[in-house]
Amino acid sequence: MRQKKSLVLMATGILLIMLLPALAFANVEDRAGVDKDALMKKVSGLQMPFIENQGQIKDKSVRFYANTFAGTVFVTDKGEIVYSLVKREAGTENTEQRQEESEDGIQNTEDRQINTKAVVLRESLECPEETGIKGLNKSVTTANYFVGSKDNWRTNIPTWQEVSLGEVYEGIELKLKAYGNNVEKLFTVYPGGTSEDITLKMEGAKGIKVNKSGELEIETELGTVKMTKPVAYQETGGEKKYIQVAYNVLADSGTYGFEIGEYDKTKPLVIDPLLASTFIGGSSSDYVYALALDSSGDVFVAGWTWSSDYPTTVGAYDTTHNGYSDVIVSKLDSNLSSLLASTFIGGGNYDHADAIAIDSSGDVFVAGKTWSSDYPTTVGAYDTTFNGNGDVFVSKLDSNLSSLLSSTFIGGSSVDHARALAIDLSGDVFVAGLTGSSDYPTTVGAYDTTLNGNDDVFVSKLDSSLSSLVSSTLIGGSGVDDAYALAIDSSGDVFVAGLTGSSDYPTTVGAFDTVYNSDDVFVSKLDSSLSSLVSSTLIGGSGVDDAYALAIDSSGDVFVAGRTLSSDYPTTVGAYDTTFNGNWDVFVSKLDSSLSSLLASTFIGGSSYDYVYALAIGSSGDLFAAGVTNSSDYPTTVGAYDTTLNGNGDVFVSKLDSSLSSLVSSTFIGGSDYEPAYAIAIDSSGDVFVAGQTRSSDYSTTVGAYDITFNGGEYDGIISKLDSDLSAGGDLAVPHISASPASKDFGSVDTGASASQIFTISNIGIKDLVINRAYLTGANLYQFSIENDTCSGMTIAPSGSCTLDAVFSPTKGGALSARIAIESNDPALPTLYLELTGTGIVVGEPDISASPASRDFGTLVIGRISPSQTFTISNIGTGYLVINTAYLTGTNPYQFSIQNDTCSGKTIAPSGSCIIEARYEPTKTGTMYAEIGIGSDDPDTPTLYIDLTGTGVNNTPPVADPNGPYTGIEGQTITLDGSGSTDSDGSIPLYEWDIDNDGTFDYISSSPTQSHTYAQQGTYTINLRVTDDLGATGEATTTATISDTSPTADFTGSPTSGLAPLTVNFTDNSTGYDQPLSNEWDFDNDGTIDSTVQNPSYTYNTAGTYTVSLTVTDSDGSANSLTRTDYITVTACLDPARISGATPVYYSALQAAYDAAVDGDTIQSQAVIFTEDLNINSSISVTFEGGYDCDYTAVTGETTINGTMTISDGTVTIWDFILE
Incomplete structure (x- = not known):
């Protein structure tokens, strides 16, 4: 294949998440590459390389796979590319119906977060050559899988930034590149190869077609997947020239290829479509629901995000996305041009902020709802424990958003959701919203401490440090009641408003309306301690009426706004609009501070839906309302910023006088899709800020704003600033100059020759652009010129353009540069500069050479990669x-x-x-040959070849050495040592030990040594398997001989001495490893086993000295004995009669004891029978006591005299005797 002096590159790709919009390349010459480059820049930081399949995926046909945010891409051994794409149906909120969302609508993380559906697309090459699949550009990341049994574990699995499928057609190589969440197919077509050979079959699709925009639409069961219009270009000297290219769908509607226009076949050609899905959701939507201004005019917004790359700032409290949706708090300057601070707050589940407020010190409070048990709280906060099923949170940050000053939960066991937040003059913090918890925390003395229905309104007051729940109350009836708005008047009284489905919602005597009309608005007023319902009213008609916004003017009058389906919603005479307009209408109502009188009330709306979500009062008392409308006839005013509906639902901002009798000004703001505004604020200059979110990539932005590009996902947050008149003369109405291309590198141009570039200058603003002049400046301005200038002195209308040509005509060699300066009335860019560069080539003859001219990489094991060889390519010509x-x-x-x-x-x-650096990467044995071909304009050597050789050899398996044989004792640890194992051509990263040769490896480790304890005696065969760094294995066995352990006999007895009969309790204290132990007792050393009980008792009836033996035997049959000689001493009974005293004297007969007695003695006798005659014949007094036991310790019976007793002198007292 030495004839391959040029090549053609063709790339296709699939974008698997919706972080970025699909690209559309309408102008192939000028724009195609710019959008692709911007796209790659945005995803380049999210590396998700291909993982090699080493058995962790059961399907053995899978060679590599890449996990993305939207699914998994597999590469099979047949060269197929399989996309398993996921449709996510949670985490994408229908913001039109936000106020009606179910509180249980977001699943607990235990339920796997998202309701997912999947579609599998299998893309294969038609009639390919045999492929040689391998990974390229090894990533620093490795993968480990510890799933199931140890046999299924996989460690240190390599990952790759590219996968090569080899030469898939004659002269055509295919590579896959991983860009994070994008996988791109790169075809390289060498001379001799034909791009028409490339045909791809899409299986799993219902059909494919090319739409009017040139995109390839792939119809699936779950929706349409789009592959954007392809781009083709050739690059020389850093300059891209775009070539015409289009999809070519073949007759069977399941196969496609490419149609390519004319191009220079001596130079590379790149074809690059990106696949973007209209239904595959990602974690990249951003929602803004709250807005506040500090005393300096800086703008704070809060909401939540699914985007891990939501912009944060250095030093912010939390710059890392924590999981699922996180709370976001961001601070911008008053011109919306700089992101001053931005932070996440969140835990591992869903966290949503709905409200924000700033206190007099500039500290920032946010409130909302969290499903995260680990949502960050602070020491000393009121409640640091998650209560379950969604809790209210209130968090306080410093003004720089760098520190979480305090943070607390509030909640009960069911759903709790804070929707509104306010701070009173004392700095106390009030939150309001909805609770379904019967145990929602209330305080003693509060207005209502009992849950009244399915869901109640709650109003809670905390101190400024969030450490104490100062007061807390419920308000509600038997149905569902929800508070969306909260305000505090100058007296400190607290107003809440929302919607009620309770016919018994509490109202007060004298209130404007105390009769439930069907799904009504409520407005309730409590004192500052929340102990008293000062006043409370309903407002509504016969349909559904919902309030979302509340404001109080300097007179204390109360404005409430929302949406209504009631044609009979109460309005007042002289109001701006007293006629219902159809579908949902905005209503704005004004009540006195006691809620007893409806001072003014009006509709605002068109023929479609109109919702208001936010109210603010200007310094002059005018009322500003913001929300969303889909009515093309929503009322706007002359001179307003935008009087035309732009898409499926636009932001509206409307200004009414304080009497609600006049629509002072009203405007749309929007793009081609859907955008609601949820928050509004007015600064000290009267400028109006609104915030919300948009699905429109063309939402109106201004020059110099912080971010003018839609970032992807379903929604981006939006913040807009208008003047107090909502007029077209505000910040949004300016011209803006743009150039395409923005610069030009002409590459190398010979002296005497020239090259040109057409620049298109466009007005992308919404006011006329006046271009004063275009001229050259810079270091080498005379090497360039401007021709065909249709811009200077021209006025360009919005969306209009003009052109001028830049010409490079070098008169000298080397790098040359200049700039075209274009002066205009663009306030942000009064002078636009277009950079021009080029290299002048002095005509001469080049001469190419290489050092070294060849390289033999020597012998290398298959699977290894050689060190790189550097070749220096020199120009030795003139x-x-x-x-x-x-x-x-x-x-x-x-x-x-x-x-x-x-x-x-x-x-x-x-x-x-x-x-040029090259290296050898053998995949087969034998000597391999290749060449580096270098094409140039050297007239003598148009292609220089550098010869490359290398010899691939098979890997030599490692040699296992388990050491041994080992000896040990059962129950004791031995150390196995495989450090003697060797690998002659590599290293051993893995040691696996089968300690009993049962075929299962019990230990898997990167260490050569392993400790193990054998439970039982025996001789064990040990198998060691070692794996080298290329996956080859070696095994060897050894033995371990484990000895038995004998038990140790030991016992005690109690007592060990005493009078007969003597009962002794024996205790077995023997020990042994092999339990249980059996016992054999010999209590009198007669060789007979007297007991096998572990802890027996034995009675000795005969006096004497006894030797005791115990033999214990373990479960393995090993025995041990202990003999205690003369261990037990048993003593016989004393004589049956005695004279008691300090030193008793014992006698065998009563008469003998009497004859020895003196006056006053006591004669004691055992409970025995005396056969004798007893003569009492001395002149003494004696006492006889009978019935004693053997050792005279107790009376146990009576003494019997079998004979006669004769008393002739003296005195005798007798106890416990029987005379027979």
């Missing part, structure tokens, strides 16, 4: 050398790779040089 491209060719080009190429597309001055 003229400039233009290098077109460097590429691999020859017999085995896929066994080598070019890693660093600083030469292709470059112009090398005489004596200059560039470098």
